[in-house]
Amino acid sequence: MIITCKEATRLASQGLDRKLGFLDRVALRLHLAICKGCTNAARQMEFLRRAIARLGEDADERGALRR
Amino acid sequence: MDDFRSGVERHRPYLLRYASLQLRDKDAAEDAVQETLLAALANESGFGGRSNLRTWLTGILKHKIIDHIRRSAREIALGADEETSDFDALFDSRGHWIEMPAAWSDPDASLAQQQFYAKLEECLARLPAKTARTFMMREHLGCETGEICKELGLTPTHCWVLLHRARMSLRECLQANWFGK
Numbered sequence: 001m002i003i004t005c006k007e008a009t010r011l012a013s014q015g016l017d018r019k020l021g022f023l024d025r026v027a028l029r030l031h032l033a034i035c036k037g038c039t040n041a042a043r044q045m046e047f048l049r050r051a052i053a054r055l056g057e058d059a060d061e062r063g064a065l066r067r
Numbered sequence: 068m069d070d071f072r073s074g075v076e077r078h079r080p081y082l083l084r085y086a087s088l089q090l091r092d093k094d095a096a097e098d099a100v101q102e103t104l105l106a107a108l109a110n111e112s113g114f115g116g117r118s119n120l121r122t123w124l125t126g127i128l129k130h131k132i133i134d135h136i137r138r139s140a141r142e143i144a145l146g147a148d149e150e151t152s153d154f155d156a157l158f159d160s161r162g163h164w165i166e167m168p169a170a171w172s173d174p175d176a177s178l179a180q181q182q183f184y185a186k187l188e189e190c191l192a193r194l195p196a197k198t199a200r201t202f203m204m205r206e207h208l209g210c211e212t213g214e215i216c217k218e219l220g221l222t223p224t225h226c227w228v229l230l231h232r233a234r235m236s237l238r239e240c241l242q243a244n245w246f247g248k
Contacts, residue, residue: 004162013231017205017212037167044238047174052206055184056085 003027005038012042016049071114075107078121082128088188089132089203091196095139099131106131129208136200137218157235168238171246183245190240194233201226202233 001023003011008031011024020028032039054061082103086096106127107114114123159165177183191199201219204210210218216226 004158005164006158006162009235010227010231013234014227016234017227017230036170037164040168040170041235041238044168044171044174044241045234047171048234048237048241049206050175051178051183051187052203054178055187055207056081056088058081 001027001030003031005031005035008032008035008038009041009045012038013045016045071111072108074120075104075124078124079104081121082124085125085207086128086132088191089200089207090135091192091199095135099128099135102131103128132208133204133210133214133218136204140219157239168242169247171242174246177245186241186245187237190237190244193240194236198229198233198236201229202237205230 008028011020011028012032014020014024015028032042079100082100083096086099087093090096090099103124107124114120157165191203194202197219201215201221204215204218205212212223212226212230215221216223219226221229
């Protein structure tokens with residue numbers, strides 16, 4: 001159940017593309033509970049998804065979403 | 068009829084930008100948009116005013132982009148640029164961070180800033196071709212991994228590796244050029 005940071009970011013990324021298996025989910029959760037760096041990286045990967053989704057929009061649309 | 072034509076034309080700049088983000092090739096993007104507009108004009112009844120016109124056009128464009136990717140998949144699959152990645156430089160031999168990622172303060176505030184998107188595009192442009200294509204098919208076109216694998220001739224594992232690399236390089240790049248400043 002002990003995974004490295006490299007492994008944890010791999011699972012965090014895959015979690016954005018497929019449903020992780022039970023053991024992978026547990027291992028990732030345990031790792032994130034004690035690792036600030038991987039928690040930051042995982043949040044930032046989710047943030048990237050939101051950012052790319054708005055990349056093609058016009059400036060005024062982004063403003064509207066912000067309000 | 069003419070209203071429909073001019074309505075469709077009005078979305079050309081948006082569609083061109085959308086296609087360019089995925090294809091990274093101006094001519095290919097223009098071809099895909101042109102095919103989209105022609106298909107739309109030939110099939111006005113397919114729209115029928117049901118949904119938002121731009122959403123409908125974007126749906127057609129996605130198919131045209133994927134057609135283009137399918138046609139050119141063989142050329143790009145030969146690129147060896149993804150094998151040498153600085154990805155492994157992020158971790159030491161025991162799998163620990165060499166430099167631990169810092170928290171970004173209020174990242175969503177950046178989503179309202181034009182300069183942020185310019186920086187993000189610069190970061191995307193630095194990704195190797197196949198990595199960028201895979202990542203943008205996933206996050207920009209919204210394809211499922213299975214579809215990406217099929218179109219690019221990748222195994223699911225390879226696909227996930229490329230997506231992971233793309234995300235890690237982009238977060239490094241944004242850390243260095245935006246959030247860390």
